[in-house]
Amino acid sequence: MASDITLLLHELSAGNTAARDRLYTALYPELKRLARSHLAGHAPMTLEPAALIHEVWLKSAGPTPKEAALHRAQFFAHASKVMRSVIVDHLRERNADKRGAGAQVTLSTTALEQLAPPDVLQLNDVMQLLERADGRAHQVVEMRFFGGLELEEIAELLDVSVPTIKRDWRKARAFLFEALQA
Secondary structure, eight states: OHHHHHHHHHHHHTTOTHHHHHHHHHHHHHHHHHHHHHHTTOSSOSOOHHHHHHHHHHHHTSSSOOTTOOSHHHHHHHHHHHHHHHHHHHHHHHHHHHTSOOOBOOOOSHHHHTSOOOBHHHHHHHHHHHHHHOHHHHHHHIIIIITOOOHHHHHHHHTSOHHHHHHHHHHHHHHHHHHHHO
């Protein structure tokens, strides 16, 4: 399945527009699972998983996929980032209307579970701080936490060793834990 998706992404980037429909059909179940994961734990939202999937599709696969998303793992890392961005934009718009309603998101890492669930907008701000402080650690969180990729997949995509990714993951979790406590 993963190699089929990679093959379809390559075909689409080579200009085979027929691959777009086959790719959408192949990706939809995984994108739906990812969208539900992103929306889980939020305050009641008017945003549906299907809306997130369509937004990802428009921003990621459009007529041709983003140049950086030619492999399944890269596509899902990018899709996860787009979903988080759409949710943040949606919540900002909603909070502007309600003046500070503040939706919650639940983090699943052990160290972070000790905290009260952070506000999605606060989490986004902390992720931006992490990106400025350590770009690779930020990528690891994006791919691992938001994209659901395994450490080995991330190491391959970033072309570094698995122990390096493990160190980045520990460093990023500590950074997020500290920043979210403040």
